[in-house]
Amino acid sequence: MESWVRFSAQSQAKERVFRAAQYACTLLGYTLQRGGATAELLKTIKQLEAHLSLSRKLMRLGNSAEALEAAKRAIHLSDCVLRLCITVAHLNRAMYFACDNVLWAGKTGLLPQLDQNKWSQRSFRYYLFALILNLTRDAYEIRLLMERESRSISAKGSLASPSALSPGPENGEFSLGPSTPSFPALPVLTARLQRQLRLLFSVLRSNPPLLLDLLKNLCDVFIPLDKLGLYSTGPGFVGACGLASSILSILTILYPWLKLKP
Template structure:
């Protein structure tokens, strides 16, 4: 109970809970629609989904400043690839939050004359580019870890006393060296849970902007499922900070 209170006292924690509820409503609404469920239940789920979305916009007010501060920090990273990717990601996130704030002001009637669909398109593009930069950083980290693993394997091979081993050990070593790339990738990610979770989260988050921008059309069920999985990963990384990619 104490852990739950500590989690919900955080703005990001409440946002993740609202986000999980929003995408769960989207997923359930799609399932009911496919199975011709009660119309009243589908309408209630759509209303609840809209309420969760509006609530999340309130929690995100001010996140633009956090994104700019994060960009100032990441621009000082020594490695050029993470520096470029993370700085670009934070700057596009800041632009996304600006568009999101304008959309919220439109929804509450403070900016009634703006063109909603134009701002929503800009917000989606900024979110999409931010995710691409995050995924590029993840792929760079994965490739670096695979390179390190390959170098360790090569060092083991060079130090392996072949002349003193029997035939069975030679066969086992040959089989180990011929393991497929995917197996090596899985073993590498298994040893680095924060990188695995961050990659999975970014991949899941891509479904929504890809659909909105018309790059890869899908359905609300897939978007709801991916959004729910991403939200659960976000909840896990907030509840267990050591699982968050640093």
């Protein structure tokens, strides 16, 4: 199994390039259709997109083994939330790849009686669940980093400024300064929201792997949502999202330090 996993890893970059080309064709076909292109040209683009999709399915043969190996590694993580999200996400990816392999056999004629629509919907359901778990993992890591950054800022602020406690004018009691009226709740909430947004931007700016993974998963999640009919966005938006996520994936392959770990 290890040799097959190594072989799958070598073909991953080519598969990402083919994926980018496939969704570029989807976006191009939608743009040409809106521009009034001829039916023959649109048919050629559709055929090229179908050939690229079939080639990608061939490249993903056996990727279930790689996903299972990744799940076996993730099950030993110390953080229980990360362990659950990453392990179950990899298991869903394994099922998605398995369904995709069956669908490839149906499209090539090896399984002529295969219900391709049924298996396509099944594979996209596994894909969607894996993406939801990936987004949950991203949100969890962002929350941890925001809490750590907030504690760091609070500690620096307490060291840089004197204590807010001051003795009372008469009896020496300590007070927290002038009392704040309770009625301006909206400005307080607005200020708190602005602080949280600044903290979020600071965390994402200082963690490029997390930012790229979040953007990639956000782009990808619209694809199964559209294919399953849960949230229809149209081929143009799907093509743009698929192309963007493919480019981000290629970046993580070209620059491994951009890949989110574990």
